[in-house]
Amino acid sequence: xxxxxxxxxxxxxxxxxxxxxxxxxxxxxxxxxxxxxxxxxxxxxxxxxxxxxxxxxxxxxxxxxxxxxxxxxxxxxxxxxxxxxxxxxxxxxxxxxxxxxxxxxxxxxxxxxxxxxx
Amino acid sequence: xxxxxxxxxxxxxxxxxxxxxxxxxxxxxxxxxxxxxxxxxxxxxxxxxxxxxxxxxxxxxxxxxxxxxxxxxxxxxxxxxxxxxxxxxxxxxxxxxxxxxxxxxxxxxxxxxxxx
Numbered sequence: 708x709x710x711x712x713x714x715x716x717x718x719x720x721x722x723x724x725x726x727x728x729x730x731x732x733x734x735x736x737x738x739x740x741x742x743x744x745x746x747x748x749x750x751x752x753x754x755x756x757x758x759x760x761x762x763x764x765x766x767x768x769x770x771x772x773x774x775x776x777x778x779x780x781x782x783x784x785x786x787x788x789x790x791x792x793x794x795x796x797x798x799x800x801x802x803x804x805x806x807x808x809x810x811x812x813x814x815x816x817x818x819x820x821x822x823x824x825x
Numbered sequence: 826x827x828x829x830x831x832x833x834x835x836x837x838x839x840x841x842x843x844x845x846x847x848x849x850x851x852x853x854x855x856x857x858x859x860x861x862x863x864x865x866x867x868x869x870x871x872x873x874x875x876x877x878x879x880x881x882x883x884x885x886x887x888x889x890x891x892x893x894x895x896x897x898x899x900x901x902x903x904x905x906x907x908x909x910x911x912x913x914x915x916x917x918x919x920x921x922x923x924x925x926x927x928x929x930x931x932x933x934x935x936x937x938x939x940x941x
Contacts, residue, residue: 741929751915752935795866799932811856811919812881813930815868 708735709800711738713785715808720788721824728819730772730798739801740781741813742772742775746794754796757781827836827904828852829933831916837939838906845902846936848916856880857899858883858930862913871914875921903938911940 720726730786732738742754755766762774772783781798798816829850838844850857858881859871873881877893888904903910916933 725918751932753929753931756929797868799868803830811858811873811875811921811930812870813860813868818868820861 709738709799709802710813711800711814711816713796713798713819715819716817716824717820719822719824722790726783726788726792726821727800728787728796728821730781730782730783730802730816731779732798733772733779734800734802738774738776738781740772741799741801742770742781742783743797743799743819745797751797754783756804757801760778788821788823790823790825792823795820829875829931831914832895833883833936834934835939837936840940842906842907843902843904844892844914844938845900845904846914846938847898847900849866849898850916850918850931851897852918852920854918854920854931855896856919857893857896858917858919859901860900860917860932862915862935864912867883868915872899872901880939890906890920906940908940911938913937 712731714729737762740757745751754770755764757764757774765771770785774781795818797818799813800814826875856875858873861871863870871885872891874893876896886894890902893899913935915935918929919930
């Protein structure tokens, strides 16, 4: 069964500093990987996704993520954090049904809470 | 123009009551989902419907009954509510494509259910 681990429960950075949020996955086939962000009291917003191709993917709000198959990782990065980036970030892996149709099931990590100091 | 909308956003109710959460998507997707986020922020899928047909049911108690009147709507009805049902329930949708993921899952803003 697939699983996702986000090793850092809580990260604090200063505004303007760089950011890297870690995500490791376990899945037997080609993974479909996602990063979502959840602001307090809000829903989930898709930041970026990886399906295939270029292993460095760009997302919204200046975020990017790099897929590294050898490390089973999909870490999220941002070169300069803004106060508005404070939120909880979720990494997820999508299950691909080998029967030929997309299954549509996401397995999420535990989330990483990002605090930004002024 | 909200893509995936859920109502109500907040719901406080007593144990033993029956309640429903409604969800509608205007993205033209054929697959809809219910996810549950517990008090520890752990997100897990509950149900998935494709063209009104149930395709995923993740060992959810029978008190939870999804209903999809058409592919744009997926409602969640919960009978005999228990304290442990307190959570945030997210509706989501995507387009199911053969051969893999051609699209992604879009989430609603969540419904905060509190059982007292």
